[in-house]
Structures are given as structure tokens and as C-alpha cells.
Amino acid sequence: MIVRILGEGQYDVADAALDRLNDLDGAVERAVEAGDEAAFEAALAALLDGVRTVGVPHDLDSLDESDLILPPADADIAQVRDLLGDEGLIPG
Template identity: 70%
Template sequence: MIVRILGEGQFDVDDASLDRLNELDSAVEAAVGAGDHEAFAAALTALLDAVRAEGAVHDVDSLDSSDLILPPADAGLEEVRDMLAEDGLIPG
């Protein structure tokens, strides 16, 4: 799957990583729900770091669309709240 981190680029992430990313997404969602800015920052950093670590940079010249779009590393809690769907940033 292709995951875009806004302002950073796209990453090819194996479907086998989806469970781990969903766990991290749940932590982001819980922090947003609680309005806990400190926990939110840590959870978002962990999620984005996992995408970077488990994924490979997608070809920059490719025009492939992203399967998932994640907020930038400097996103605020309110910005991410607006991006959240019923099942978080990562469906599943």
C-alpha cells in the first residue's frame, strides 16, 4: 500500500505492517479523543516513525495515488481531529 505523509512524501508499506500501524493509529485516536496534547504528539510521532521505518520511499516521479494519507509531523491535535474518520486515520 502507498502511504502519504503530508509535506513529506509517499512510502510503500507492506500490508503485513497494517496491524502495527492500526495499533499506533488507535493511540493517536485515543489521545485526540482525550484532548491530551502530550500523548497526541508522542503517538503521532510513533505512527509516522513506523511508516518511515517499515516502508520504503515511493518513487518520487510516480503519479500513483496514495491509499492512506497521514498528517504531517507538525500537525496539531485539532487538525488531526478534523482528519479522523470513524475508524481512525488508518481504516481497519
Template identity: 65%
Template structure:
């Protein structure tokens, strides 16, 4: 699955990493729902770190559609709350 981190680039993340990403996505959702800025920042960082660790960075010149778009590491909580759907940032 191709994942874009806004302001950073794209990563090819294997499907087996989806469960791990969903755990971090749930933490982002919970922190945002609670309005806990500190927990939100930590959860978003963990989610993005997992994408970077489990995925392979694509060359910036590659034109590949993203299947999933995640916020930038410094995205404010209000901005991410607007991106959150019923299933968080990651459907499934």
C-alpha cells in the same frame, strides 16, 4: 499499500505492517479524544516513524495514487481530529 505523509512524501508499506500501524493509530485516536497534546504528539510521531521504518520511500517524481493519507508530523491536534474517522486515520 501506498501511504502519503503530508508535506513529506509517499511510502510503499507492506500489508503485514497494517496491524502495527493500527496500534499506533489507536493511540493517536485515544490521545486526540482525551485532548492530551503530549500523548497525541508522541502517538503521531510513532505512527509516522513506523510508516517510515516499515515502508520504502517512493521517488518524489513517482505519480502513484495514495491509498492512505496521514497528517504531517507537525500537524496540530485540531487538524488531525478533523481527519479522524470512526476508525481513526487508518480504516480497518
């Protein structure tokens, strides 16, 4: 799966890592629903760090479409609220 972090780039993430990323995504979703800015910032940072940790940078010369698009590290809670679907930022 190819995951894009806006403003940063794409990462190749193995399907086996999605459960861990879904846990981190759940923390983002809970913080957004609670309107807890501090928890949101920490949860989003953890999610993006999780993608960077389990993912491998995608070839910069490749024009492959991203399977998932995540907000940039400096996104605010309102921006992420608009991006959240029924299944969070990472479906599954």
C-alpha cells in the same frame, strides 16, 4: 499500499505491517479523544516513524495516488481531529 505523509512524501507499506500501524493509530485516536496534547504529539510521532520504518520511499517520479494520507509531523490535535474517521487515520 501507498501511504503519504503530508509535506514529506509517499511510502510503500506492505499489508502485513498494517496491524502494527493500526495499533499506533489507535494511540493517536485515544489521545485526540482525551484532548491530551502531550500524548497526541508522542503518538503521532510514533505513527509517522512507524510508517517510515516499515515503508520504503515511493518512487519520486511516480504519479501514483496515495491509498492513505497522514497528517504532517507538525499537525496539531485539532487538525487531526478533523481528519479522523470512524476507523482512525488508518482504516482496518
